Amino acid sequence: MAARIIAIFDTPLDALAASGKLREAGVPRSAITLMSSEPLHDEPFESEHKKSHIGALAIVGGFIGAACAVLLTVLTSRRVDLVTGGMPIVTPWAFGIVVFELTALGAILATLGMMIYEARLARRGASDEYDKAVSEGNVVLCVRCEDPSLQETAQAALGSNVRGSD
């Protein structure tokens, strides 16, 4: 099992500087996790987080919602054979409103689902590596070291900010 080192910093700048040192010391970026009580916009790994499918899945969700709406309105109205006084059973203008609403609903639900999935929320052990210092406004840096030699390097780079390791 990989060893974990947790370091706590008072300011985001200190934490970002420490993560830079870790990278220079050869710690892979996938092993470094920064936790904060607010987003750090000038964080060095920001570009790595860009690969998200939330927007794309919202569009897919919208299409699924629209398809469900068409099935619900068109197929069921025909099957039930509503009495419409000679007017058409399927009316695109009116059914279009239901289709629009369910398209939006599909997109909303897909956005929520994809956000929870991509942010790795609501799963067993989701809050591992967490330290309550985050809620006090500190920035917590967690390093997972597979290689014991890296553990020493990381501890040296983080210096006196290390609060614990296992």
Added chain:
Amino acid sequence: MLEKPPTNSKINSDLLRPVNKPGRGWYATVTVSGLVVLAAVVALSYQFARGLGVWGINRPVFWALDITNFVFWIGISHAGTLISAILRVTGAEWRRPVTRCAEAITVFALMIGALFPIIHLGRPWFFYWMVPYPNERGLWPNFRSPLAWDFFAIGTYLLGSIIYLYLPLIPDLALLRDKSRGRWQRLYRTLSLGWRGTQLQWDRLERAVRVMAVIIIPVAVSVHTIVSWDFAMTIRPMWHSTMFGPYFVAGAIFSGIAALILAMAVIRRVFHLEDYLRPVHFNNLGLLLLTMSMIWFYFTFGEYLTAWYGNEPGEMAVFRSKVSGVYSPFFWATICCCFVIPVVLLSFKRLRTIKGTTVASILVIVGMWFERFLIIVPTLAQPRFAFNWGSYKPTWVELTLTAGTFGYFVLLYSIFSRLFPIIAIWEYKEGLAIAPAQMEASDAGRAALATAD
């Protein structure tokens, strides 16, 4: 000289104070609103026991205060999600302490508004008959009915608004999880979904909120447009109008902003959040209210002018009853409350204070309730054939239920503010962190412009 920004622990303690120590003001608000809700529950029980005959509705006025309340509260719901989404999409930085106050209004106003069509059924326990699911009774909803559109529009908007309120709440729920104990901690732990505040999580959260904001704006517009079509799809005088959709949406945003200002003024006072809900927020929302007042008046004038100019007998009967007949006190009160007084109060910077915007907002809310009443009752009371004309007078049951909606809204809002931070803590902190960077950027921009000159 610039003020020193509050420290992290001060922000936490100030904004969590309503959750930890709500104070006497909160208890007084809950007690009073709870009593009003209790009275409404008594009235509703009486109505269930005796039937809809205890209401003042009768031929030809079959929709009255219940549908007035429905339209009014759906309109108020535009305060939150729509305004918050617009402010997020446009990157208005001053929005940060305002958004959650607004988003909570949407959820509770929608819940209350959506109750009325169900109550109006007379036997609300059979509401599920209208839900589209296969059943042995051979009943199926007519998707061509605007009332069925309402079901889908309000359902989508309510679910979307709950999610839109919930997503930015997750980091604050994690904060509460860390600061609370016992069963409350269990609740917050469950709701925070294991949030840690990693940069990946922040990125995904902000991305999802942005996507949601873009989706929710057309949904919000569609909701009140569809509510307007409940009326406009008939050929009743002064209802059958192509501009009813935008007219209703404008009125909804107008009353929504007023509700938001009023809620902010109350929260500021009850929870002593003067450092967070500042005069600049009231000033900016006051300017929005002023703009919407003028847009609302433009639509109203356009609606009434075309009716008058057409001089069609059916339309003119309703027009006259509103402008100079039995409903004229409500009509002129609406014009004064929604246009004359707010425009005066909000046009001058000296009057656009917290007190000034709050007074204007109260008047707008009262005026918009009258406006909803005026749209519904006079048209129903005077159908095209004069032999069928009637009148309407509300009973104590309807008036108590109407009062109950306001009490219920205040009660729900108070309970929400007791359980969750009413100002988004992380968004506020983020705003403080990025403000210096933005100031630097604007200084650099000004310097570049000066060099170019």
